[in-house]
Amino acid sequence: MSAKAEHMLTVAGSCFCGAVQFEITLPTLFCVHCHCTMCRRVHGAGYVTWIGVPYDQFRLTAGQAHLKVYRSSEHGRRSFCDVCGSSLFCESTHHPDHIDIVLANINGAIDRAPQAHYYFSDRAEWIRVGDTLPRFGGPTGTEPVHE
Ligand SMILES: [Zn+2]
Ligand SMILES: [Zn+2]
Numbered sequence: 721m722s723a724k725a726e727h728m729l730t731v732a733g734s735c736f737c738g739a740v741q742f743e744i745t746l747p748t749l750f751c752v753h754c755h756c757t758m759c760r761r762v763h764g765a766g767y768v769t770w771i772g773v774p775y776d777q778f779r780l781t782a783g784q785a786h787l788k789v790y791r792s793s794e795h796g797r798r799s800f801c802d803v804c805g806s807s808l809f810c811e812s813t814h815h816p817d818h819i820d821i822v823l824a825n826i827n828g829a830i831d832r833a834p835q836a837h838y839y840f841s842d843r844a845e846w847i848r849v850g851d852t853l854p855r856f857g858g859p860t861g862t863e864p865v866h867e
Contacts, residue, residue, distance in 0.1 A: 728745050728746070729745070729746045729831075730743050730744070730745050730746075731743070731744055731745075731746065731826055731827065731828045731829070731830060732781075732826075732827050732828070733821065733825045733826040733827055734782075734825060734827065735783075735786075735800075735801035735803075735804055735806035735808055735825060736801070736804040736805075736806045737801060737803045737804035737806070739782070739783045739786040739801055739803045739804065740780070740782065740783035740786050740787050740801045740806070740808060741780075741781045741782040741783055742778065742779060742780050742781055742808075742821075743778075743779045743781055744771075744773045744777055744778055744779075744821065744826070744830075745777040745778075746777075746830060746831045747831045747832075748771045748772060748773055748830055748831055748832060749771075749772035749773065749774065749818055750771065750772045750832075750835060751769065751770070751771045751772075751823060751830065751832050751833065751834050751835055752769070752770055752834060752835055752836045752837070752838050753767050753768070753769050753770075753834055753836070753837045753838065753853075754767060754768050754769075754770055754838045754839055754861075755767040755837060755838065755839040755840055755842055755843035755844070755847070756838070756839035756842055756861060757842055758792055758793070758796075758798075759839075760844060762792070762798055762800075762807050763807050763822075766843075766844050766846070766847045767837075767843065767844075767847065768807075768822060769822070769823040769824065769834055770810070770820045770821065770822060770823065771820070771821050771823050771826070771830060772815070772818045772819070772820055772821075773818055773819055773821055774817060774818050775817070775818065775819055778819050778821070783801070786801050786802050786803055787799050787800075787801065787802075787808070788800055788801075788802045792810075795812050795813045795814050796810060796811065796812045796813075796814075797810070797811045797812070798810050798811075799811075806822075806825060807822060808821070808822060808825060809821055809822075834853065835853065835854075836853050836854045836855070836856060837849060837853055837854070837855045837856065838856050838857075838861045838862060839856075839857060839861035840855040840856060840857040840861075840865050841857030841858060841861075841865055842857065842861070
């Protein structure tokens with residue numbers, strides 16, 4: 721086995737009920753918290769932690785028929801399990817190279833910790849963030865904010 725192959729670790733993930741299952745191969749591209757209103761609504765959560773994975777490192781291993789796709793914007797598609805409702809993936813024509821995957825649905829450790837807060841200006845007013853990660857916001861959700 722080559723040195724590179726030894727680092728190609730695979731981590732599995734699934735929805736809450738297990739009907740939809742998938743695998744990713746590390747490394748991931750990023751891991752960020754998103755405070756945008758769409759993520760909050762879809763997940764019923766204060767904010768959502770996403771990882772980015774290149775499509776060729778992502779495999780759906782079970783439950784294709786249970787994966788329902790919701791077109792959440794002109795450019796975005798969010799998918800969820802039609803049995804248990806877990807929100808699973810977000811895809812966008814703005815980033816055709818990778819798929820966004822909810823970190824909470826991964827069954828183990830990945831290669832990085834959360835790196836930043838995105839759409840921080842849009843955060844829920846009842847959310848208190850105490851970490852020192854960089855915060856981004858503004859209209860694009862990705863401009864540096866200092867507050
Ligand atoms: Zn499910
Ligand atoms: Zn979001």
